[in-house]
Amino acid sequence: MVTTGNEAALRTAPPRQAPAYGEAVHAGHQMPKSKRAHINRVALWMFFFSESFMFGGLLAGKFYLAGAGHDAHLDQFLGLLITSILLLSSVTAYQAETAIKHGKTGQCVAWLFLTIVFGAIFAVGVGFEWATAHFSVHEPFGTAFFAMTGIHAAHVISGVFMLVLIYRLVRRGRFGPDHYWPVEATVKYWHFVDVVWVFFYPALYLTTW
């Protein structure tokens, strides 16, 4: 007897109502909400994993090109200041996420606002660093410095942009304890950008020969 897998219909569940085309192409909408959130969360982490390869490549490129040194003209105070502010912004972002989880929209708005301000200060700080740098883009350390801070700052700015978007939506009351995935995703992204800086900062400001 040939087994083709076609002989018996073992399934006893009733046929599903064939959906209209537009609905069917939204497969994600047919699964339970908790599963959807779980998949989203895992996907976000994998996206970070992927991005970390890019930042890791830049980091490796820095050490290959410019060695384990940093330029003596770097403004150490400014570096420490903006690093602290960025780290602080992670705390406020976390507070915002916690607040929306508990349905405290007002608190969430406030924390988000602080986060946006801190993020903007960081971006401005990097811009100031660029404008006052004593080294040029044409030398190895300058190449690594401007490229790495530039690409990181692009992530910061995109993060601020998303925070502003989320901020507006939170203010309109679009999210609550049962639906806060966009807030969570944005905050997680913000943490990730922060963690990247935790690696970039020592590589660019602190390491010496």
Place this chain on the structure above:
Amino acid sequence: MKRDLGIVSVLWLVLIGVGLVLAGFDVLPETHSDKGADVRHAWETLVLMAVPVMAFVIAVLTYSFLAYRRRGEPAEDGPPHTGRNWVPKVWFVLTGALSAVVIVYPGLVGIDAVMKKNDTTDIVVKLQATKWRWIVQYPDQNVTTLKELVLPVDKHVRFEIQASDVLHSVWVPAFLLKVDAVPGKTTYLEFKTTKTGSFEDNEAMRLQCAELCGRDHATMQLPVRVVAATEFDQWVADLGGEPGLKPSVAKSKPGGHSGH
């Protein structure tokens, strides 16, 4: 089952025979350097190891194709062959052993051979690669030429290679050796010439850029001549240089091809 295995084994042996005959043809260019000979040994070893492996796969594939084909749709299923877990294990060990052999010889042993530094250096040639020509300098003979690369036979040669614009690569097919020219650093190639010859007799006797370098990459080449020492002196004299080899003690430079 036994019959199948028997026929495949015979087929395998036949194919190995055919492979060995084919392996007997010398496909590499005539070799004019000592390290080229090492490359040659590595090549021959790998060919000999590849023959039984390829013969095995082709034997099974060909036999299966011919013996198990069905006209039209097969009416029944094949034997499921469950419970043969030892086969992948044995295969795993065999392929592992084979690749261990390849890693050691010609791999690691071969690296030491072709990266070896010359004990002495009889002649230093500076090769300057620039779009799209080679500048050949003999510092000890005080000769510079753009026309050809001439080397004395049976001498230890060191190329000192620099690139002025983009990546190039020094390749003399008849030496079976190659090393890139990288802007910003000097790279080296050390070997001993073993046989006279010239581009006119053998087109593999040419210095060819082997790394894509733009428009005229294809024609970035120079004829190479390996000649007797007296002939070399004559050639140097004709160009107004100072004949005679001045064996310079190799300074503390890395051998083979390497950086900085």
Place this chain on the structure above:
Amino acid sequence: MTDAVAHAHGAAGGDGPAYTGWYAAGRMARGVAWAAVGFALGVALLAVVRNITGHDGWSKEASICAGYLLALPGWLFGMGMWDGWGREWFGHKVKHAPSDWGRYFSFCHDHKVIGIQYLATFVFLFLFAGLFAMVIRWQLLSPNGAILTNAQYNSVMSMHGTVMIAVAVAGVAGSFGNYILPLQLGADDMAFPRLNAMSFWLIPPVAVLLLAALPMGGWDTGWTAYPPLSTTNGTGQLMFNLAIITFGLSSILSGLNFICTFIFMRAEGMTWSRIPVFSWSLFAMAWIALLFTQLFAVSLIMVTLDRVAGTSWFNATHGGQPLLYQHVFWFYSHPAVYIFVLPAFGIILEILSHLSRKPLFAYKWVVGAFFGILGLSGIVWAHHMFTSTMDARLLKPFLITTELISIPTGLIFLAALGTIWQGKLWLRVPMLFALGEVFNFLIGGVTGIFLADLPTDIHLQDTYFVVAHFHYTIVGGEIFALFAGIYFWYPKITGRMYNERLGQWHFWLMFLGFNFTFIPMFWPGIQGMNRRIAEYTPDLQNINIVVSVMAFILGASFLPFVWNMLASLFRGERAQANPWRARTLEWQTTSPPPVENFPVPPLVTGGPYDYGVPGAAVHAAPAYSAAAGD
């Protein structure tokens, strides 16, 4: 039953627009318009910033980059991402793509539509880049170059290489990955359908950029784009960089999607050991795409920065390191060859099992081998750099890791041979292609040993030996699998059977043409013909003529293919749901599958390849019988 399917596809369009052709064309036009607006905006913004920061007002390449940065989202949103996705972010109801043929030209979320979009695009690109190969072979009929100048040749060669690499990356994974993976897993779609559509619609800008490079003089660095050549040549290079970075983004998003689909979208009962091998291969492949592709982007971002921002990553006069590029580039580009071949292995093992009516031999070992390859792929890159004058201490470790890859690859050969051994071979076209692939990849693999081994590589690097080798692995190993897959799944995708006789013609012409092209090609490489050259030494003319003539036959072999595909689409015999009597899930639904794939959520009860195993449970119940009552 077929009518019911047609009904589901055609009439039940929900809120889809009425005149779908016009709708799709309108959306495309809007995408182009928004892209143009974005481009202008980007250029203007950059000009303002440059003025404020005291630079010269104008820089051509920087302006192109800034413009493109905004043109790309302009295109995506204009062509349908706004309607189908973006509106939701602002609290509006999304609009769906049309439901009849117009959906193939729209921002459609259906994985089957996207799979077909990929397949059509990349088969077209394959034939397009194939024409460039014909031009190359025509040029090499004469040692002095038959038709092209050196500069033209470099552009043609670079275009051929780049487009073919793109075909190799996304041709199999993008098309069959999208079409077949959810079906094999018993899902109704990918985990992220909209992201999936976005991945596809990133591809047209890639093609446009590459074509736009040609009037700018093309780029002459091949697909590898080694600096400093790539940091000092014409603007065509910038187009290449932007195109490939975009393509990388598409690849990363697809990889993410495949992984999530594989993990989370499996049907009830689809345990790890019941997943078909093609799905496994996609899962392993997707990790490479997700992680390593980033490094390709990094390498090209570095090149772009050197060009437009004056950094000195690779500019040796300012302390740059040209070798850094090669490390970063090959860190992706070697694993990339496993993006090519892993799904190819998956396809051929799948076909060998179904069409020899035998279980896949050493199934678990094969899956292990996929992950062995995945793991090793990240630590072998520097074998491309044996002659690059990198640190000599790196040579031995990379030689060892590279040779180790032959062990998992060997297991895949064992599985192929063990599966057909004593089977009942049904030699239809897909089976022929699968067997041909095993033969081709054998040659590709064995010649790879010569290149992995430094003593021989030092002679063979950058010669036609390498060219022949990677054509054996990529064309012989992957493109053969692509065609195997096309013939195998053609009835499933189109609902029609292809023409067997034409298919056989295609196979034999292609198989013989391919082997007689590339076996002789090893010879000039060994003898001293380096690659990427418009002219060569006269001694090698005879062998090059042989190669060229055979290459023309290889090129001609695609004529019956194209005719077969197009004619069978309209005149082919109607296909059954399961013409191969295969066990895997994609065959347990109608051909083509309905929008929701399975009218009844499938329940998986057995292994996918248990042919002839006494008492084996079915892999899964056919979904259509419960739904349609037959």
